[in-house]
Amino acid sequence: MKEIDEKIVNLLDKIYQITRYIQWEITKKTEISPLMAQIMDYLDNNSENLRTPAKIAEDIGVKRPTVTDALKVLIKKGYVSEKTYDKDKRYKILYLTDKGENFLKNESFNYKKILKNSVRFLKIKDKENLFLSLINFVADLAKKGILPIARICPTCENFEKNKFKESKKPHYCKLLKQRMNDFDLNINCEKNVTRRFLWLKKQYVS
Numbered sequence: 069m070k071e072i073d074e075k076i077v078n079l080l081d082k083i084y085q086i087t088r089y090i091q092w093e094i095t096k097k098t099e100i101s102p103l104m105a106q107i108m109d110y111l112d113n114n115s116e117n118l119r120t121p122a123k124i125a126e127d128i129g130v131k132r133p134t135v136t137d138a139l140k141v142l143i144k145k146g147y148v149s150e151k152t153y154d155k156d157k158r159y160k161i162l163y164l165t166d167k168g169e170n171f172l173k174n175e176s177f178n179y180k181k182i183l184k185n186s187v188r189f190l191k192i193k194d195k196e197n198l199f200l201s202l203i204n205f206v207a208d209l210a211k212k213g214i215l216p217i218a219r220i221c222p223t224c225e226n227f228e229k230n231k232f233k234e235s236k237k238p239h240y241c242k243l244l245k246q247r248m249n250d251f252d253l254n255i256n257c258e259k260n261v262t263r264r265f266l267w268l269k270k271q272y273v274s
């Protein structure tokens with residue numbers, strides 16, 4: 069078993085290397101750094117109330133000045149813009165411009181789309197097994213405090229695993245009052261702040 073564990077870790081490392089390689093190839097062509105691309109992807113996938121520099125830094129797991137510098141370049145290049153948050157005028161929120169949206173839509177500039185093209189060819193059963201293995205793997209890292217914010221169901225205080233054991237949808241979200249099967253599990257839930265509190269406590273309180 070030890071050998072297969074090592075092989076899995078090496079494969080994960082290869083995926084990391086492949087991702088970095090694709091990202092740097094995109095940077096060479098576009099002068100958009102991997103962090104800048106990651107910020108644009110974040111803005112594309114999160115609602116207004118999470119689109120502030122502080123929230124981006126917290127979620128991506130980098131220091132706020134680093135995010136601020138990257139945002140300055142993105143705004144200057146016209147990929148991102150900012151406006152006053154309608155629900156609270158004290159805050160500015162960020163959003164993608166048409167240029168930013170077009171960048172993400174471009175298959176050859178979006179590393180996730182490039183990786184997705186290979187995931188597409190896996191058999192459905194393999195995809196399901198992979199999904200479950202990865203979500204459990206990420207949940208374990210998040211529970212150990214290694215990942216700042218996971219926003220996945222297994223780390224959430226509202227998640228009740230196997231509450232309805234015999235059902236086709238055995239899991240339950242107390243907050244949304246929804247039953248879920250394994251593949252309904254959310255991997256970017258804006259309601260899941262559990263790890264955020266624990267991580268912040270670890271960083272600033274202890």
Ligand code: SF4
Nearest residue numbers: 221224227241257260
């Ligand atoms: S859907 Fe969101 S709130 Fe509900 S259990 Fe999953 S992460 Fe938690």
